[in-house]
Amino acid sequence: MCQTVGMGNREDLLTAAKHCLETKGYTRTTARDVAGAAGVSLAAIGYHYGTKEALLQAALVQALEEWGEELGRTLGESPSGGFAEQWDRVIESFAANRALWSVQFELLAQRDLPPEVRELFAGAHRQARLGLVELFGGAPPGAQAQVGALYQALLGGLAAIWLADPAGTPTGEDLLSAMRAIVR
Numbered sequence: 001m002c003q004t005v006g007m008g009n010r011e012d013l014l015t016a017a018k019h020c021l022e023t024k025g026y027t028r029t030t031a032r033d034v035a036g037a038a039g040v041s042l043a044a045i046g047y048h049y050g051t052k053e054a055l056l057q058a059a060l061v062q063a064l065e066e067w068g069e070e071l072g073r074t075l076g077e078s079p080s081g082g083f084a085e086q087w088d089r090v091i092e093s094f095a096a097n098r099a100l101w102s103v104q105f106e107l108l109a110q111r112d113l114p115p116e117v118r119e120l121f122a123g124a125h126r127q128a129r130l131g132l133v134e135l136f137g138g139a140p141p142g143a144q145a146q147v148g149a150l151y152q153a154l155l156g157g158l159a160a161i162w163l164a165d166p167a168g169t170p171t172g173e174d175l176l177s178a179m180r181a182i183v184r
Helices: 009-024 031-038 042-049 052-076 083-096 098-108 115-135 144-164 172-183
Strands: none
Touching: 009 031, 009 042, 009 052, 009 098, 031 042, 031 052, 042 052, 052 083, 052 098, 052 115, 083 098, 083 144, 083 172, 098 115, 098 144, 115 144
């Protein structure tokens, strides 16, 4: 069972939902799990979020925002801030956020995602592209969408590789060398 202690019911539910996503995943988390972890009744989920799915979506969005903020701080601490070093830091962040990446891939692998979850992902991915451009120091005018799409493809691909084979994940220097080889 997930366990949290907290503030008000709404905040407790959100904290409990994030914890349950982390420990049980999306599909195995029940409303009863979340309510029990938050120390509230099942009815509180309906009152504050409407459905368990809406609550889990809000929890996932908040967890992704927190990861982005944490990554932004980490990249800001990078002495040289070069491409290879930045991507090494991204890869290092996977270990501390394994559950977050696992939940995302769990959801993406579902064929029959509810339309609202699919739209949530689509919107989050569009926003993520622009956010990644900012995190990595910008892009030439008019190229933000393309550069953001490249960063997002690298991020998702590296996360998938890391989840399957952490030791075999390319390093930032590997990525930089490969890009140089392709561009020539």
